[in-house]
Amino acid sequence: MDLETQIQLLINNAPSDGVTPHLVAAIAPVLVAIAQKLRHSQYHILQDGEGSWVLTTLSKRSNPGIEKRVVYAFPTIQDVSLISPAGLDPHLTPKIVPATHILFQLVALEPVDSIVFLETPGKTTHSYEVKRPQFQKLIQKQLRQQPKSTNVPPDIA
DSSP states (O other), X not given: OOHHHHHHHHHHHSOSSSSHHHHHHXXXXXXXHHHTTSSOSEEEEEEOTTSOBOOEEEEOSSOTTOEEEEEEEESSXXXXXXXXXXXXXXXXXXXXXXXXXXXXXXHHOTTOOEEEEEOSTTOSSOEEEEEHHHHHHHHHHHXXXXXXXXXXXXXXX
């Protein structure tokens, strides 16, 4: 599915609250710009039994006190088993999600520090990380450039 279609799906499926469809349209250039850097148009995201995305907490070996919480985005269903214990836990299932939808979710995923997109099937060494703080800055910059009449609160990101 191409990126334009993904954005249109986000807009069409957004709540009719008078804000969210305008928000998606306003930040679409940021979503598309980042998604264009990725090798795949959709990824597999591991979910628990309630449909929540599975977070992985990472820490540095040299400084175990520093942690970050990431969501892995896998290029193929087979790649889920490279990192995840999904094969051991029948309550965890991978769901295929368009790249722009993953990025849009990062706006609201408070406990997530990054989305790590694994780019090469069969390898965990080739990845593209989207860090939430930098992503939010791009969103805020984009929103500041919007006309005042877009119905999008300036502090949404």
